[in-house]
Amino acid sequence: MAKIAFTAGRVSGFKCPPDKKQAFMWDVTAPGLGLRATPAGKPAYVFQSVYQGKDIRLTIGSPTAWSIPAAQAKARELQRLIDEGKDPRDLKRDALAAQAEKLAAAAAKVQADKAKALTVGEVWPLYLENGRPKRKEAWKPGYRADLEAMAAPGGEKKKRGQGTTRPGPLYPLLALPLAGVNEDTLKSWYDREAVAGKHQAARALMMFRGFLRWCAARPEYRNLTDRDAGKAAAIVENLPSNTRRTDALEAAQVPGWWVGVEQLSNRTASAYLRALLLTGARREELAALTWANVDFQWRKLTIADKVDTTRTIPLSPYVAHMLATLPRVGPFVFASTGKAGRITDTRNSHAKALQSAAIEGLTIHGLRRSFSLLGEAAGAPAGAIAQVMGHKPSATAEGYRPRSIDALRPFLEQIEAHILSLTGVQFDSQAAPGALRAVA
Structure with a gap:
């Protein structure tokens, strides 16, 4: 293995013959320092020596990054390690691992700082x-x-x-x-x-x-x-007390409320408010009702539900006739010219009806409570009332079990008839839509 003195010209001009897989040029100055070249690759300084009776070879780096004196100094350093009984390959692996760990720690810090800044x-x-x-x-x-x-x-x-x-x-x-x-x-x-x-x-x-x-x-x-x-x-400790509302229509207030609602100039709001009282539905559930979910043939309503996705309840006679009188100007039953395409807020209309009836403090949700109380007064079972309203089942209420729509229908009609009797409305279920009249 002939050795020569490395010079800049010799190093830059060193090539691997095309008929060989690799070629080496060895330095006479620094023991173990060589320059390795392949036909396709770029030359690189290497260090070769014997450790514990076995040949070892390590790559130092490219001549473009390492000057000849620096490569010679590195080769001497590696030889000293061998002379001290140390494997330079282990030290290189440790150095690479330490560098990788340092990079990982830096990356982790960047991620941690980024996470802390996440708003x-x-x-x-x-x-x-x-x-x-x-x-x-x-x-x-x-x-x-x-x-x-x-x-x-x-x-x-x-x-x-x-x-x-x-x-x-x-x-x-x-x-x-x-x-x-x-x-x-x-x-x-x-x-x-x-x-x-x-x-x-x-x-x-x-x-x-x-x-x-x-x-x-x-x-x-x-x-x-x-x-x-x-x-x-x-x-x-500073939160306001969560006082449960108990507002609801008393039986004596029903006639005045009904007349006030019936006389509203907004016919859609009038029908909507009366339907809330007659079904016990939540305001958003009924406001989102579409014509596709009104089944006049089999007398059913499918409405959105707070507990389940939807629930289906009977379509009682008066509600059916009232809905049939509404104009079909879009997909929603209680249509509006607003952005939503449906009724969204009837508080102003309800306030006018309450003022006309001299009733104070009744909210829209109070109509839902009114349905429950008037249903009890009508003699409907608690379980049937809860099912119509979409309340979660109560195991203590009459051994609660869900009823079919047909089994539920008589009880809802019973509640509707009771409410209509309080309002003074005489209703013929066989009459054409719109043939409704109120009597004193």
Whole structure:
């Protein structure tokens, strides 16, 4: 193995003959230092020696990166390691592993810093897209809309009145890092929002708790999330009392309410409000009713349900005739010219009817409670009333078991007849649609 003195010219001009797989040129100055070349590859400095009776060879690097003196110094260093009884291959592996570990640590730090900077606003859209209540396939449309409204930036023209909308209560939280949401930040946020409205702020807090629970259940956000931040005593003790509403129509108030609703100039709102009382449905459930889900032949209504996706109830005679008088101007039964294409808010109409009847404090949801109470007064079983209203089954109510539509029909008709008797309406189930009259 002939050795020569490495020079810049010799190193740059060294080539591997095309008929050989590799060729070597060895340095006379530094023991073990060589230059290796292949027909297709670029030359590289190598170190070759004997360790524990076996030949070993290590690559030092390219001549473009290593000068001749630097390569010679590296070769001497590697030979000294062998002379000390150390395997230079192990040291090289350790160095590479240390470098890889250092790079991994740096990458991990970058990821950790990035995660710490992740804002609530970046995660919130993912929550809206992928989050859902327990045992449900997706958000209820109304609740999803409420979530969006709670985090809306505001600044849009008001649909009613002058000016622009204010930001939703949750909007200020979107700018916070998820890792920075804790008891103190939520307390400070809640105190500010409660000035504008305690109940609205409390509802926003409940929604945000759901967001924190969802984040805590996902591995990528778990370490960034303080799941119990919204349950801190400093926040909870300032929440407004959750007083359960008990408003409902008394039997003596039914006639006045009915007349007030019947005289509304908005015929769709009038039919909608009366249908709420006669079916016990939730306001959004009935507002979203489509003609495709009204079966006049078999006298059934299929409506959206808060517990299940939908529920089917009997279509009682008066409700059937009332719906048949409504114009079909779109897919929705209670159609509107608004953006939604259906009735969305009848509070103003209801307020006019209440004023006409001199009734105070009755909410739209109070009509649902009225149906339940009037149903009991009509003698309908509690289980039948609950099933029509879409309440969760109660094992204590008459040994509750779901009834078929035909088995449920007589009880709903019984409730409807009782309510109509209170209103003074005489109704012929055989009459053509619109042939309804009220008597004193």
